[in-house]
Amino acid sequence: MTDLPEKSGFRCGYIAIVGRPNVGKSTLMNVLVGAKVSITSRKAQTTRHRITGIQTTDDAQFIYVDTPGFQTRHSNPLNRTLNRTVTDTLSASDVILFVTEAGTYGDPDQKVLDLIPEDVPTILVINKSDRVKDRAGLMQFAQKIAAKRNFAAIVPVSAKQRFQLSNLQEEVRKLLPENAPVFDQDDITDRSERFLAAEIVREKVFRFAGDELPYTSTVLIEKFEQEGALRRIFAAILVERDSHKAMIIGQKGARLKEISTQARLDMEKLFGGPVYLEIWVKVKSGWADNEAGLRAYGYE
Numbered sequence: 149m150t151d152l153p154e155k156s157g158f159r160c161g162y163i164a165i166v167g168r169p170n171v172g173k174s175t176l177m178n179v180l181v182g183a184k185v186s187i188t189s190r191k192a193q194t195t196r197h198r199i200t201g202i203q204t205t206d207d208a209q210f211i212y213v214d215t216p217g218f219q220t221r222h223s224n225p226l227n228r229t230l231n232r233t234v235t236d237t238l239s240a241s242d243v244i245l246f247v248t249e250a251g252t253y254g255d256p257d258q259k260v261l262d263l264i265p266e267d268v269p270t271i272l273v274i275n276k277s278d279r280v281k282d283r284a285g286l287m288q289f290a291q292k293i294a295a296k297r298n299f300a301a302i303v304p305v306s307a308k309q310r311f312q313l314s315n316l317q318e319e320v321r322k323l324l325p326e327n328a329p330v331f332d333q334d335d336i337t338d339r340s341e342r343f344l345a346a347e348i349v350r351e352k353v354f355r356f357a358g359d360e361l362p363y364t365s366t367v368l369i370e371k372f373e374q375e376g377a378l379r380r381i382f383a384a385i386l387v388e389r390d391s392h393k394a395m396i397i398g399q400k401g402a403r404l405k406e407i408s409t410q411a412r413l414d415m416e417k418l419f420g421g422p423v424y425l426e427i428w429v430k431v432k433s434g435w436a437d438n439e440a441g442l443r444a445y446g447y448e
């Protein structure tokens with residue numbers, strides 16, 4: 149009789165987290181991957197716009213992929229490309245977490261649910277359940293949404309208060325295929341840090357200027373140097389018009405300063421060392437209307 153390989157039964161797979169804006173997807177992903185997170189974007193070399201947070205336990209590796217929000221307001225080549233990225237990411241996932249907010253379910257949630265492929269096991273995650281005191285009401289709410297789809301599991305959680313997360317993780321683990329781990333925990337290359345740096349700047353641009361700014365700006369890392377522990381990063385935010393440039397820069401440069409500071413702090417935390425960050429805003433008219441331009445900036 150031969151012994152089974154030591155890692156037999158190990159599970160590993162890709163998990164996409166989706167939901168309408170503000171339901172707590174980022175918070176959830178951060179707490180799920182926790183302090184032992186190893187973030188890498190080896191995959192990002194082929195699929196630029198997803199960040200993977202990886203958690204490896206004794207018996208499973210959870211690879212979380214973040215998806216950009218669905219763009220439902222305007223139909224242009226950039227938004228179509230972004231939406232295609234989202235649907236491609238979902239179809240290629242092993243498990244989908246459909247995140248909703250306790251007590252609130254509306255059209256924006258339904259639009260996201262409609263785009264989730266039926267054949268990928270999907271868990272209904274009801275986040276922010278810390279806000280609901282009425283347990284029976286929460287059950288009713290869960291049942292109402294559960295009627296809309298054949299969910300693999302329904303788990304109320306609170307990402308903020310870290311409530312029920314191990315339960316959620318166990319439900320996810322059960323749905324992952326038996327596979328050897330894909331990633332090594334220490335696998336952070338310069339290239340992936342470069343990608344993450346761009347994602348962080350992009351996130352800050354949308355956090356601080358997103359309400360005013362059309363979804364047509366992108367971030368390029370022009371130079372990424374490492375000198376000992378110090379990383380020197382030169383980034384360019386590309387926008388379409390002078391007026392967009394002014395929105396990002398803000399009154400006397402205040403907004404750009406805030407974007408730079410917050411992005412630098414996030415990078416220092418993620419890379420575990422000091423970061424010198426310089427950001428320029430450049431006008432590059434028409435790049436988002438042009439498929440070739442999108443490819444040049446890595447959207448394909």
Ligand SMILES: Nc1nc2c(ncn2[C@@H]2O[C@H](COP(=O)(O)OP(=O)(O)OP(=O)(O)O)[C@@H](O)[C@H]2O)c(=O)[nH]1
Nearest residue numbers: 168169170171172173174175275276306307308309
């Ligand atoms: N009370 C409560 N608030 C939460 C919880 N999870 C997230 N939040 C808050 O909800 C807000 C949105 O959280 P995010 O994680 O940014 O949400 P998101 O879905 O990633 O948002 P987008 O990036 O806009 O798609 C933040 O203010 C969080 O602090 C939770 O479990 N309970």
